[in-house]
Amino acid sequence: MSTQQSRSDAIYASLRRAILEQALKPGVKLPEDSIGDTFGVSRTSARNALLRLAADGLVDIRPNRGASVAMPAxxxxxxxxxxxxxxxxxxxxxxxxxxxxxxxxxxxxxxxxxxxxxxxxxxxxxxxxxxxxxxxxxxxxxxxxxxxxxxxxxxxxxxxxxxxxxxxxxxxxxxxxxxxxxxxxxxxxxxxxxxxxxxxxxxxRAKAHDKEASPDIAEVLERYRSMADNL
The missing domain is CATH 1.20.120.530 (GntR ligand-binding domain-like)
Structure with a gap:
């Protein structure tokens, strides 16, 4: 496995955990540059991880708008x-x-x-x-x-x-x-x-509720990156 692939796998696993544990809520933006900076990787590695999450239905990627946690209606x-x-x-x-x-x-x-x-x-x-x-x-x-x-x-x-x-x-x-x-x-x-x-x-249990404040994406990513390092 290449180093780039290994890094992309780590980003994928960390983001997936953060989304499924609701640390990153639906609609939260996932900028490639912020992800890359947090994990110390290129935007390409970050993009590959986001594409995998999009295939899982966890992330939406839109032209000129970037990636965000998917928001099902x-x-x-x-x-x-x-x-x-x-x-x-x-x-x-x-x-x-x-x-x-x-x-x-x-x-x-x-x-x-x-x-x-x-x-x-x-x-x-x-x-x-x-x-x-x-x-x-x-x-x-x-x-x-x-x-x-x-x-x-x-x-x-x-x-x-x-x-x-x-x-x-x-x-x-x-x-x-x-x-x-x-x-x-x-x-x-x-x-x-x-x-x-x-x-x-x-x-x-599914019903509308008040919109919560968006979390600090860098803080969440850093926390989950640290978790991945300790595995």
């Missing part, structure tokens, strides 16, 4: 969550037919990480909640399903970041634990019902 929410329910129902059905040998252990390990992040009041808990659903898709072994679920979960996260009202993360973790138990027992109907209830609750 509220009208999009209904369609996004409808698609997500269909995709995650398929994930549940596949896992109840064939769960990988270490699948349940992987899910339990992830939930424990969610619990640690929640106890520490870390913004990681927001990102980990979404990544639990991506992990479920990964356990199916279907690349297409993984890609589709990853994209729709990311889009859901943006919708919640822009419109969602606060909620208790403990409730989400409890539902994840219930889902794991149903999957462990291969109870497809129960697991599907839990997932449906869980996703409807997430969707119901």
């Amino acid at each position: 509220l009208e999009e929410a209904e369609e996004v969550f409808a698609l997500r329910r269909c995709l995650e129902r398929e994930v549940i059905e596949r896992l109840c037919r064939r769960m990988p040998k270490d699948g349940i252990d992987a899910l339990i390990s992830h939930v424990r990480e969610e619990e640690r992040a929640l106890k520490a009041s870390s913004p990681r808990s927001i990102r980990l909640a979404g990544e639990f659903h991506i992990l479920l898709a990964e356990l199916t072994g279907s690349k297409l399903l993984i890609d589709f679920v990853s994209q729709v979960v990311s889009r859901s996260s943006l919708i919640l970041a822009r419109y969602g009202r606060p909620h208790s993360a403990e409730c989400g973790i409890d539902e994840h634990i219930q889902l794991i138990e149903a999957l462990k027992n291969l109870e497809a109907n129960t697991a599907t019902d839990i997932m449906e209830h869980h996703l409807h609750a997430v969707e119901d």
